[in-house]
Amino acid sequence: MSPTAARLAIIVAMLAAWEAGVRWFGNPLFVSPPSRVAVALLDLAGNRDVLAAVARTCLEISIAFALSTILGVGLGLLVGLHRFTRGAMYPVILLLYAVPQVTMLPLFVLVFGIGMVSKIAFGVSHGVFPILMTVAAGVQNIEPILVTSARAMGASRRQILLAVVFPHALSSFFTGMRLGMTAVLLGVLLAELYVSQAGVGYFTTMFTQTFQPQNLFALVAVLAAIAIMLNALCRWAELRFRANV
Amino acid sequence: MKRLVQIGFVVLLALLWQLATLGHVSPLLLPPPAAVGREFLVLLQTANFWPDLRVTLFELIAAFLIAAFTGSAIGSAVSRSSYAVRVFDPLFAGMYSIPAILLFPLYVLFFGLGPGSKIAMGATIAFFPVVLNTITGLSQVDRAYVAAARSMGASPIQMFWSVMLPAAFPVILAGLRIGLISGFLAILGGETIASFSGLGHRIVNLAESMDTARMFANIVFVMLVAWVLNAAVSFAEARGRRGIA
Amino acid sequence: MLDARDADASHRKIPAGRWALMIQVDGVGQVYGEEGDPRRIVALENASLEVARGELVCLIGPSGCGKSTLLHLIGGLAAPSSGEIRIDGERVQRPLPQKIAYVFQENALFPWRTVLENVKLGMEFQGVPKAEHENRARESLDAVGLSEFAGHYPRQLSGGMKQRAQLARAFALRTEILLMDEPFAALDEQTRLLLGEDLSVLLARTGKTIVFVTHSLVEAVFLADRVAAFTARPGRIKQIIAVEEGHPRSRIFMTSSKLAGLRNELYELLHDEIYKTMNEAGIAR
Numbered sequence: 001m002s003p004t005a006a007r008l009a010i011i012v013a014m015l016a017a018w019e020a021g022v023r024w025f026g027n028p029l030f031v032s033p034p035s036r037v038a039v040a041l042l043d044l045a046g047n048r049d050v051l052a053a054v055a056r057t058c059l060e061i062s063i064a065f066a067l068s069t070i071l072g073v074g075l076g077l078l079v080g081l082h083r084f085t086r087g088a089m090y091p092v093i094l095l096l097y098a099v100p101q102v103t104m105l106p107l108f109v110l111v112f113g114i115g116m117v118s119k120i121a122f123g124v125s126h127g128v129f130p131i132l133m134t135v136a137a138g139v140q141n142i143e144p145i146l147v148t149s150a151r152a153m154g155a156s157r158r159q160i161l162l163a164v165v166f167p168h169a170l171s172s173f174f175t176g177m178r179l180g181m182t183a184v185l186l187g188v189l190l191a192e193l194y195v196s197q198a199g200v201g202y203f204t205t206m207f208t209q210t211f212q213p214q215n216l217f218a219l220v221a222v223l224a225a226i227a228i229m230l231n232a233l234c235r236w237a238e239l240r241f242r243a244n245v
Numbered sequence: 246m247k248r249l250v251q252i253g254f255v256v257l258l259a260l261l262w263q264l265a266t267l268g269h270v271s272p273l274l275l276p277p278p279a280a281v282g283r284e285f286l287v288l289l290q291t292a293n294f295w296p297d298l299r300v301t302l303f304e305l306i307a308a309f310l311i312a313a314f315t316g317s318a319i320g321s322a323v324s325r326s327s328y329a330v331r332v333f334d335p336l337f338a339g340m341y342s343i344p345a346i347l348l349f350p351l352y353v354l355f356f357g358l359g360p361g362s363k364i365a366m367g368a369t370i371a372f373f374p375v376v377l378n379t380i381t382g383l384s385q386v387d388r389a390y391v392a393a394a395r396s397m398g399a400s401p402i403q404m405f406w407s408v409m410l411p412a413a414f415p416v417i418l419a420g421l422r423i424g425l426i427s428g429f430l431a432i433l434g435g436e437t438i439a440s441f442s443g444l445g446h447r448i449v450n451l452a453e454s455m456d457t458a459r460m461f462a463n464i465v466f467v468m469l470v471a472w473v474l475n476a477a478v479s480f481a482e483a484r485g486r487r488g489i490a
Numbered sequence: 491m492l493d494a495r496d497a498d499a500s501h502r503k504i505p506a507g508r509w510a511l512m513i514q515v516d517g518v519g520q521v522y523g524e525e526g527d528p529r530r531i532v533a534l535e536n537a538s539l540e541v542a543r544g545e546l547v548c549l550i551g552p553s554g555c556g557k558s559t560l561l562h563l564i565g566g567l568a569a570p571s572s573g574e575i576r577i578d579g580e581r582v583q584r585p586l587p588q589k590i591a592y593v594f595q596e597n598a599l600f601p602w603r604t605v606l607e608n609v610k611l612g613m614e615f616q617g618v619p620k621a622e623h624e625n626r627a628r629e630s631l632d633a634v635g636l637s638e639f640a641g642h643y644p645r646q647l648s649g650g651m652k653q654r655a656q657l658a659r660a661f662a663l664r665t666e667i668l669l670m671d672e673p674f675a676a677l678d679e680q681t682r683l684l685l686g687e688d689l690s691v692l693l694a695r696t697g698k699t700i701v702f703v704t705h706s707l708v709e710a711v712f713l714a715d716r717v718a719a720f721t722a723r724p725g726r727i728k729q730i731i732a733v734e735e736g737h738p739r740s741r742i743f744m745t746s747s748k749l750a751g752l753r754n755e756l757y758e759l760l761h762d763e764i765y766k767t768m769n770e771a772g773i774a775r
Binding site: 006084088089100102103109111186189196204208213217224227231 | 250275332342346348430438448452467
């Protein structure tokens with residue numbers, strides 16, 4: 001059996017075990033079998049408020065990801081290409097990166113409110129660092145021989161940047177985007193779950209408190225599916241643009 | 246010169262912060278640095294963080310032990326066959342890229358608002374780096390070592406303890422370090438989202454009562470804890486590495 | 491006394507009338523680190539060498555003897571601490587891509603470009619009119635026998651083919667001078683001998699001036715008109731040996747007793763120097 005088929009079989013077997021286990025031993029107040037989650041999925045699909053919350057989350061993720069990419073690539077190039085800015089900024093960036101950002105979550109909500117802005121801001125605060133670091137490393141860790149040989153062929157500083165450094169950094173740019181996406185998802189979803197008065201967090205809290213595990217499972221499954229898709233998209237882009245390197 | 250610029254940057258930030266608090270920004274959102282410093286000293290003097298710190302550390306230790314045991318056991322089992330590696334490595338890697346924080350509402354449903362849900366959250370997140378690095382470390386041991394040991398008549402058990410494990414140790418150790426740190430962050434996240442104790446909960450409480458100076462002092466305190474944790478683990482990792490090499 | 495100007499009277503193979511100076515290395519030294527710094531390294535000391543137009547000179551010596559350093563200095567990729575280098579009478583201060591092309595030991599092909607695009611790159615840098623790129627690139631790929639692999643990416647090529655591609659890239663620049671820094675060092679012996687034969691044929695046809703750094707005694711004798719043997723660090727030119735044999739050279743020369751004799755002479759010359767280098771590195775007792 002090919003590894004991919006084996007993986008699928010494992011996932012199917014786990015779902016089957018879950019279904020059987022819950023049917024025979026589970027307390028329906030706390031767990032739901034996959035079959036009931038699937039039914040709940042259809043219910044949720046007809047629930048406008050839930051759909052709106054999920055759609056808003058997607059929008060937040062998109063905006064946060066776009067902002068993280070712009071900021072991360074810009075700062076990454078600045079840090080990676082200039083010795084002075086690197087010396088000045090990099091330690092400060094590392095310091096900020098080492099801060100457990102989740103402790104700032106209440107602050108973000110306090111400052112930006114319970115709406116989209118706080119979630120986008122929190123997502124950006126997560127996404128910008130991995131992109132920045134990967135891009136900076138990508139433009140820096142180019143093999144010296146490539147630069148030397150370009151110089152020997154008479155390349156100007158600008159030509160070296162455009163024809164050597166950027167193409168070399170392209171793959172790290174996409175790697176950074178993939179890591180950034182993972183981080184943005186974490187940031188936005190953390191913020192969504194934290195704010196229990198509105199959005200996805202309202203529904204997860206409500207489903208938990210009113211013992212509707214099938215709906216909670218379904219909502220989590222939808223969000224996980226979105227996350228998996230976005231991650232897969234980024235991985236695909238990364239592989240595609242790394243193909244030649 | 247570099248140092249100077251770095252220090253200048255930090256001083257500038259502090260100055261901006263102070264200026265902002267003098268100007269339009271409400272002290273409810275952004276307390277002046279001096280007030281935060283005062284609160285931080287009070288925090289250290291009264292040591293009233295103990296109950297919450299104890300809870301968080303207990304959750305962290307429990308979660309880490311679970312993740313370390315299951316992760317390294319499953320990882321070494323999988324690494325015994327290259328087929329299993331091809332099946333499970335992408336499976337775990339794929340699961341790792343899903344934001345595990347999505348499971349937190351389910352854990353709250355299963356285990357309640359107490360430490361149980363945080364331990365489950367921390368263990369889930371810490372599990373993946375441990376298992377992935379164990380697989381990578383053990384399956385990438387230089388074939389020449391294995392051939393040499395076999396030619397000298399090593400038994401399978403001797404092979405594992407005297408060749409595979411020492412050779413893979415640095416990679417496994419790195420996985421444990423990443424697991425511990427990300428487990429800590431996950432637990433903080435869980436405490437922030439839904440809890441009635443722990444350091445994360447403490448910050449939320451202060452945020453909700455708009456006691457921002459004390460909230461900042463506590464954020465600084467958590468950063469300090471994270472820093473100590475990081476330093477301790479890095480130290481242990483360096484020691485462990487040297488013990489092998 | 492080790493000056494090429496003294497040595498060449500007896501060793502020069504080019505008839506005196508056609509002798510035209512191309513590269514002139516005059517008392518060149520290269521030092522890394524400040525005076526008194528314990529990490530200070532004298533990479534090259536008072537090296538002098540003259541290379542005639544159309545001549546192929548090999549630099550050979552133990553690791554760290556400064557032969558690659560000298561090549562970088564000739565190419566203008568670094569500036570010497572002392573002495574002076576002139577190309578065609580003009581002092582070298584920066585890379586002279588119109589005059590000098592390089593082939594490196596490491597794979598310096600750009601992994602995101604095909605072989606053909608790699609060969610065109612130098613022309614792009616130098617602003618050669620676009621219309622000429624394709625023809626010149628195809629021509630030089632033809633010359634090294636890689637036409638069929640124009641659309642391949644470097645990672646799809648074997649080590650020997652990569653070095654051919656680098657050679658094609660250098661040819662396409664149509665420079666008079668070619669500097670080769672251990673271009674075949676990473677290849678297995680059979681491949682490098684074959685590439686050496688090819689190179690000899692190619693060079694006889696193009697008449698380029700070449701300075702070639704190598705570790706291989708056989709390669710040096712087989713390819714060079716003259717071989718400059720270096721001492722251990724601090725590197726100086728110990729002696730220059732002439733190989734009086736016309737190009738292109740073939741298998742027959744490869745297996746000749748003449749080559750064997752010159753190789754042995756070179757080995758005698760380098761033996762003590764290599765030993766010194768190993769001692770310094772703590773390899774031998």
